[in-house]
Amino acid sequence: MRFLINKLFKLISGYFLVYFFIAQLYFFLANLPLLINIIRTSKDTFFPLFHSANHYDYNMYLSVITQGAKGLWLAQDPYTSEITNPSLFYFFYILIGKMAALFNLPSYIAYHIIRIISTELFIMLLYVMNKTVLGVKIGFWASLFGIIATISPVFLFNQTGAFETFFLWWGGYEALKRLDNMPHYLFSFACLFLIITLLVKYLNSKSVKYFLISLPIIFLSGIILPPSILPILLTIPAACYYLFMLNTRDRKRIIFSSNDLLAFLILISVTLSPLLLIWRENYNGFPWDTWNKWEIATWNLNEPNFNRALVLLFGFLPVLSIPAIIKIIKSRDFTNIFIIFWALMPYLFLPFVNLLGFSKMRLVSSSPFTPFAMIAAYSLFGTEFFVKKRFLQITTLTFFLLYSFYISGMQLYLQLKNEVVSPMYTSIFIPNTSWYGIYFLAKTAPKNSIVLSNEFIGSLIPAYSFTKTYFAHSVHTKDFQIKQGLVAKFYSNHMPEKEAYNFIKNNNINYIYYGPDEMSLGDPPLSYTFLEKAYENKDVTVFKVKNNI
Incomplete structure (x- = not known):
């Protein structure tokens, strides 16, 4: 107990308190539309606490929570009269149902309790990971950037009316929208941050306990949200291969021990296991065999502006990251190279999505703002390009912060404006x-x-x-x-x-x-x-x- 208390006090510093306050403020602002709709609810209506999730998908999650509360351990399709096979899909919501049954909670209340818990875990473990990888100061800025960084100026997407009259997929990656995400996304991202923290601790200390603890977390995260562990499956081998090729070219010794290589093989095997289990569900009959086909058709074939939007998605973070990327690829530091590959993963693997058998959207469902935020913070506070040019550093930081606050503020204003004047639709109230x-x-x-x-x-x-x-x-x-x-x-x-x-x-x-x-x-x-x-x-x-x- 004393050990845990000491760890907690080590975490709580001035940097952490500032970060935590801003993150909580953003989380509150992200939920303002929900709070406004709660206030608008009249005595003769029931508001099921719809938030950013599609209403039909939200109801699907609540249906699975209800199934879990009633004793099921695998989800069944609640929206068709035909007999269908149970599935591992939505297992996270089955577990929420068990909690709902334990505390006698309605499905929508249980959903939002877990959403809040998942968001807080996301916020906390983001800071822990960045502090572990980058140190206190740069880790603070990386964490802050990970919360507030936003998309490129809306006009660059060349889709007039976005946010005002309609909402497109890339709008969901605006900073406030990311904190208003569905709980299984936020929980899985939190797991990913914990996994990376443990693996970095293993590499630094060679203590096997960190490695062993990471394995069940990888499995759980992969079952809940398969894309959340794609950085482990795709970018760790990519980073290893990159370093191997550099060392081969320069005739330098291999930097990994045989134990490290064995650990990575075990890691990849464990990462593959939940992905293969979930992939098997694609052959489990209707409706589970339709989801991946629907996603591929929607995002790979029928979204002509996807690639353009992907280039613009991360705002100014990729530009800010350039000095750090140049420095890191020269240093050959494995952890930082892994972070670079994680950030670039949506671009590097975009040409191969059809070959790999998943949709483009899955490449941006692995919290890619996080590694870009880490590299951008490292650029501003860890490279000579900015550190030795104090005026440029402060000017760039000020511009980035003001731009991020402005875009988030405008998006929130437009959304609140629409919520306040929108009719009391009976599909919402x-x-x-x-x-x-x-x-x-x-x-x-x-x-x-x-x-x-x-x-x-x-x-x-x-x-x-x-x-x-x-x-x-x-x-x-x-x-x-x-x-x-x-x-x-x-x-x-x-x-x-x-x-x-x-x-x-x-x-x-x-x-x-x-x-x-x-x-x-x-x-x-x-x-x-x-x-x-x-x-x-x-x-x-x-x-x-x-x-x-």
């Missing part, structure tokens, strides 16, 4: 009458009952009840477009009775949710004779399919 219908299903519907509804309510129902819906999610619903037409025809009241009955029975549908969205598809009320009312309020009726027909 759920009417209590709709929520009561969902609550009824949560309390009374048997496990894995299949519920028919329109798209959005269909995404909400499994998030709060241990049920499945026939139609809800463009990726997780099998034959989404066909089902969309069938749902519209059923709710239109124009489907013949026999056809409607066969439709319900053939898809094993147990309940029909009939609220405002469903009523808008036809002329209410539903007139099918095989339905009986199970719940009703002024806006919503939940029907149960009769068993005696």
